[in-house]
Amino acid sequence: MSEKQTILVIEDERSISNFICRALTANDYKAIPAYRGKEGMSLFFSHSPDLVLLDLGLPDTDGLDILAQLRGLPREVPTIIISARDRESEKVKALDMGADDYVVKPFGVSELLARIRSALRRSDRLKLSQGIQRDVYQIKDLTVDLARHQVMLGDEEIHFTQNEFKIIELLAIHAGKVLTYDFILAHVWGPYSSSGSNQILRVNMANIRRKLKENPSDPKYIHTELGIGYRMLDD
Amino acid sequence: MAFFRKIKVRFSSIYHDLEALFRRIPAIPRNLMVTALFLCAAYWASSILISHTGGENNSALVFVLAVVLISLLTSGYFYGIAASIIGALCINIYFMAPYAQFSLTRAGYPVAMLSMVAISCVVCALTARVKKQAVEAARREKNTKALYEMNEKLNAEKAAIQLQSEREAIRGNILRAVSHDLRTPLTAISGAVSVLLSSPEVSPKNLSMLTDIKRDADSLIVMVENLLSVTRLQDGTFPLKKQEEMLEEVAGDALLTTRRHFPDCHIAMDLSEDILYLPMDPLLIKQVIVNLLENAIRHSGDLEHIRLSLFRQEDYAVVEVRDKGCGLLPEVCQAIQAGKPLPQSLSGDTTRGMGIGLSVCQRIIKAHGGFFAAGNDPEGGAVFRFGLPMEEHSHE
Numbered sequence: 001m002s003e004k005q006t007i008l009v010i011e012d013e014r015s016i017s018n019f020i021c022r023a024l025t026a027n028d029y030k031a032i033p034a035y036r037g038k039e040g041m042s043l044f045f046s047h048s049p050d051l052v053l054l055d056l057g058l059p060d061t062d063g064l065d066i067l068a069q070l071r072g073l074p075r076e077v078p079t080i081i082i083s084a085r086d087r088e089s090e091k092v093k094a095l096d097m098g099a100d101d102y103v104v105k106p107f108g109v110s111e112l113l114a115r116i117r118s119a120l121r122r123s124d125r126l127k128l129s130q131g132i133q134r135d136v137y138q139i140k141d142l143t144v145d146l147a148r149h150q151v152m153l154g155d156e157e158i159h160f161t162q163n164e165f166k167i168i169e170l171l172a173i174h175a176g177k178v179l180t181y182d183f184i185l186a187h188v189w190g191p192y193s194s195s196g197s198n199q200i201l202r203v204n205m206a207n208i209r210r211k212l213k214e215n216p217s218d219p220k221y222i223h224t225e226l227g228i229g230y231r232m233l234d235d
Numbered sequence: 236m237a238f239f240r241k242i243k244v245r246f247s248s249i250y251h252d253l254e255a256l257f258r259r260i261p262a263i264p265r266n267l268m269v270t271a272l273f274l275c276a277a278y279w280a281s282s283i284l285i286s287h288t289g290g291e292n293n294s295a296l297v298f299v300l301a302v303v304l305i306s307l308l309t310s311g312y313f314y315g316i317a318a319s320i321i322g323a324l325c326i327n328i329y330f331m332a333p334y335a336q337f338s339l340t341r342a343g344y345p346v347a348m349l350s351m352v353a354i355s356c357v358v359c360a361l362t363a364r365v366k367k368q369a370v371e372a373a374r375r376e377k378n379t380k381a382l383y384e385m386n387e388k389l390n391a392e393k394a395a396i397q398l399q400s401e402r403e404a405i406r407g408n409i410l411r412a413v414s415h416d417l418r419t420p421l422t423a424i425s426g427a428v429s430v431l432l433s434s435p436e437v438s439p440k441n442l443s444m445l446t447d448i449k450r451d452a453d454s455l456i457v458m459v460e461n462l463l464s465v466t467r468l469q470d471g472t473f474p475l476k477k478q479e480e481m482l483e484e485v486a487g488d489a490l491l492t493t494r495r496h497f498p499d500c501h502i503a504m505d506l507s508e509d510i511l512y513l514p515m516d517p518l519l520i521k522q523v524i525v526n527l528l529e530n531a532i533r534h535s536g537d538l539e540h541i542r543l544s545l546f547r548q549e550d551y552a553v554v555e556v557r558d559k560g561c562g563l564l565p566e567v568c569q570a571i572q573a574g575k576p577l578p579q580s581l582s583g584d585t586t587r588g589m590g591i592g593l594s595v596c597q598r599i600i601k602a603h604g605g606f607f608a609a610g611n612d613p614e615g616g617a618v619f620r621f622g623l624p625m626e627e628h629s630h631e
Contacts, residue, residue: 013423014421015423015424016423016426019427020425022427022430023429023433026433026434084418103622105422106422106425107424108426108429108495109426109430111495155595170353193379199479202481202512205481206481206483206510209483214490215487215504216483216504217491217494217502218504219487222485224488226518226521227478227480228520
């Protein structure tokens with residue numbers, strides 16, 4: 001791909017928008033700034049970007065409305081949410097509505113770039129596979145074989161319980177994307193399972209972590225999004 | 236009514252004066268003495284009256300007066316009744332013909348004597364009641380006065396507290412607003428500088444200045460986060476946003492954040508065998524851990540051997556940060572154990588940022604019902620440790 005990937009930045013704070021755009025340009029992306037929600041939508045249709053960075057606290061429209069509009073389109077564009085720390089529930093809602101990832105103010109440039117790369121890679125992968133699900137997922141030296149129901153760490157097979165495997169499977173299929181507790185609970189234990197507590201998921205995850213010898217301070221396979229959910233790393 | 240009250244007050248004041256006088260004498264001899272004194276006085280008065288006026292009926296009234304006074308000044312009914320009987324006998328013997336002898340023979344006399352005893356008894360009972368009421372009134376007055384004073388005091392205290400809490404609320408709101416407004420520009424500054432730092436057009440001279448700007452902006456970001464947490468804690472109206480959390484995830488996140496601020500440091504994390512899933516405010520606890528780690532990085536002088544451990548100790552989930560650096564001064568240890576802010580001389584330039592960081596940590600842990608401790612490892616280095624209760628305490 002010789003053509004530069006385009007990123008639409010919908011953010012009302014000019015100082016933040018400026019440095020994000022500069023960072024994106026410096027890293028070989030084409031950045032399009034939009035300071036209002038409506039402006040953002042029209043720029044989206046005229047430029048059809050590869051990715052959208054979306055601030056939830058916009059002055060004219062609710063960021064979640066814009067997200068809903070984007071999700072209603074036939075072409076799925078990866079979206080990364082920019083949010084303030086105290087808008088936890090909004091963040092979770094945005095992720096449940098289909099946003100790929102989020103960064104919290106104050107965030108660092110390298111963190112933002114890493115998330116953008118990951119989301120773009122994921123969308124490329126989806127485009128290539130064209131909806132056909134793969135049987136084998138590879139994350140570093142971890143191999144998840146969905147057909148054989150097998151997880152290999154290097155050459156060694158690791159045994160998981162049914163639910164633990166389901167969690168790993170779900171994370172692997174959506175590698176690179178943040179999955180919320182509710183999303184995982186609904187897919188592994190059924191839609192009416194959560195009833196307000198996610199303890200069962202958290203304990204299962206603690207066990208998975210121990211089996212993979214994974215330390216949350218240095219995650220190799222599964223990244224914890226504190227208070228939100230989990231994400232399988234894909235690089 | 237006012238007149239009666241005055242009488243009541245006077246009664247009670249007379250009573251109080253005499254009582255104060257008599258209090259030194261034991262009750263029984265005192266009462267006997269009073270009784271004897273007034274009976275003698277009545278006898279004496281009657282004998283004077285009878286010799287001057289010759290009338291016999293006066294003596295009965297004199298004795299009734301004596302009984303009234305006796306029952307007023309003695310405790311209980313006994314002395315009054317006894318005095319009335321003695322008085323009746325006395326009148327019979329000394330002030331009625333035939334003099335100097337007891338006789339019931341005179342026509343109508345038994346009725347007169349009985350009615351005198353009855354009147355005396357009734358008077359005596361009434362007096363006792365008045366006395367009781369006087370005491371009661373005095374007591375009630377004292378209570379009312381005490382209540383009133385207490386009420387006054389409470390009102391004053393309440394007003395002071397209200398003022399204080401209003402002031403705190405205003406201060407909290409201002410701080411929070413300021414912190415919020417600081418956060419966006421700081422993110423922008425830090426972000427802009429990091430873009431510049433990675434661009435090739437910056438000369439080496441400017442590079443060092445930009446590095447300084449970036450470092451200062453980042454430390455300001457940490458400070459703003461601290462301020463936000465303090466104001467959230469001080470609010471009181473906002474209780475902790477507690478939810479069940481996996482401690483290792485919170486600690487891992489804290490370590491990742493710290494590593495982002497200090498890419499050169501090496502921090503190892505030991506996981507607990509137990510699954511530590513407990514109620515907490517994850518953002519605040521994360522901040523405590525970040526603060527402790529940054530503390531170790533800034534002050535121990537040893538960036539290689541910082542260790543973050545999680546373990547279970549009885550009913551507490553414990554987080555421990557250890558370094559192999561220069562250790563803590565005894566004053567610092569003492570201040571932390573006592574839960575006091577660090578002495579001014581220690582929280583100055585030499586320990587930049589430490590004072591606010593640690594006091595924030597302590598407050599957060601206290602609000603969780605946990606413990607906070609600091610000390611030195613005998614093998615060298617400082618140890619900071621805090622524990623959070625595994626179960627929600629019911630006292631709140």
